[in-house]
Amino acid sequence: MAVFTEVPPEEARxxxxxxxxxxxxxxxxxVGGIENTNYFVTCSAGEFVLTLFERLRPEQLPFYLYLMQHLAQGGLPVPNPRADAQGNIVHSVCGKPAALVNRLPGKSQLAPGPQHCAAMGQTLARLHLVGRSFDRHQPNLRGLAWWNETAPLVLPYLGPQQADLLRSELAYQNAVAATADYAALPRGPVHADLFRDNVLFEGEKLTGCFDFYFAGVDTWLFDLAVCLNDWCIDWATGAHHPARAQALLGAYEAERKLTDTERALLPAMLRAGALRFWISRLWDFYLPREAALLAPHDPTHFERVLRERIAHPLQL
Structure with missing residues (x-):
């Protein structure tokens, strides 16, 4: 989240x-995040979050917003977009497409313990299972095709060792994606960005998952890998954290068992998740957009995670 567009009070009114x-x-x-303009809105009807979409086109938005509505109606703790009298949930603010959703209770747990990771694993599995009946389709717009398009834009900013790593890992992920095993992975709507700061807790109770604007149809294993790479590592070094990973995976599998193919390909998908966020953070760091409030993320963090995932692959 960030502020690229200043919203005057009269527009909000x-x-x-x-x-x-x-x-x-x-x-x-x-402040926080790097994609859209976001505001907390307090009004006589309650508390909401207003999002203005800076990159997404209006025709792309129904997938995200109706997915959130579908998940909320399925009992998951996700924001539910507000509709106008005609039933529209895509609005216009300051000439840009916008949405208004209810503000969820709780706060992010940036230093989660195993119990928080277990709650995350259970919720992620439920999200995947409820999402099976969602009838809209949109690919993961930050998937492999985007990595291939974006890598050449950031390569000029990298040193020789970083550039070699980026090229070699991208080649590896293209090879994995061409296999029959990868094609057989279960898939459906995924969040694709369910980091610690996109999840809310009250104590050990998970009270909200938000920021679905990177969602798309992809493998459920990739979604799981993204979570493991953020929730279940040593955040200073990127190294695997066994207790938190065991808690998250165990709770996930209590809701939905991984297939044998998923178990075999998890190390590759952990590398894929690290590569995706290394590329996107390089892009945002070296080719930033102007914003009134913006806190870019350090791209070297996911370089460390990727190197750890290559050097020490997780074995189930």
Whole structure:
């Protein structure tokens, strides 16, 4: 989340009027993340999050917003987009496509223990299972095709060792994706960005998963790998953390058992998850956009995670 577009109070008031949510009481820009403009909105009807989409096109938005609605109706703790009197959940604010969702309770647990990881694993499996009945389709727009397109843009900024790593890992992931085993992996809607700061807790109870704007149809194993790479590592070194990983995987498999092919390909998908976020952070770091509030992430973190996943593959 970030602020690329300054939203005047009168624009927020007009949206609240269209959605019949009463008077605007407070409007606060949110710093963090790097894709969209986000504000906390407090009004007489409650607390909400306003998102203005800076890169996504209006025709792409229904997938994300209706997926959130589908998951919320399936009992998952995710934001539910607010509709206007005509049933529209894609709105316009400051000339940009926008959405307003309910603000979920709790706060992010940035130093989770095994119990938090278990709650995450259970919720991720439920998300995958509930998502099976979602009838819209959109590919993961930050998947392999995007990695292949974006790597040449960031390579000029890298040293020789980094460039060699990026080229070799991209070649490896293209080879994996061409195999029959990869094609056989179970898939469906995935969050694809379910990091610790996109999940809320009250104590040990998971109360919310948000920021679905990288979601798409991909392998469930990739989604699981993204979580393991953020929740279950030593954050300073990128090294595997066995206790947290065991808790997350055990809770996930209590809801949905991994197939033999998934178990065999998990090391490759852990590398894929690290590569995806290394490339995107390189892109955002070296080719940034202007924003009123923006906190770019350190790209070297996922370089370390990738090197760890290559040197010490996880074995189930």
């Amino acid at each position: 007009a949206l609240l009027q269209r959605l019949q949510l009463g008077e605007l009481l407070a409007l606060q820009g949110i």
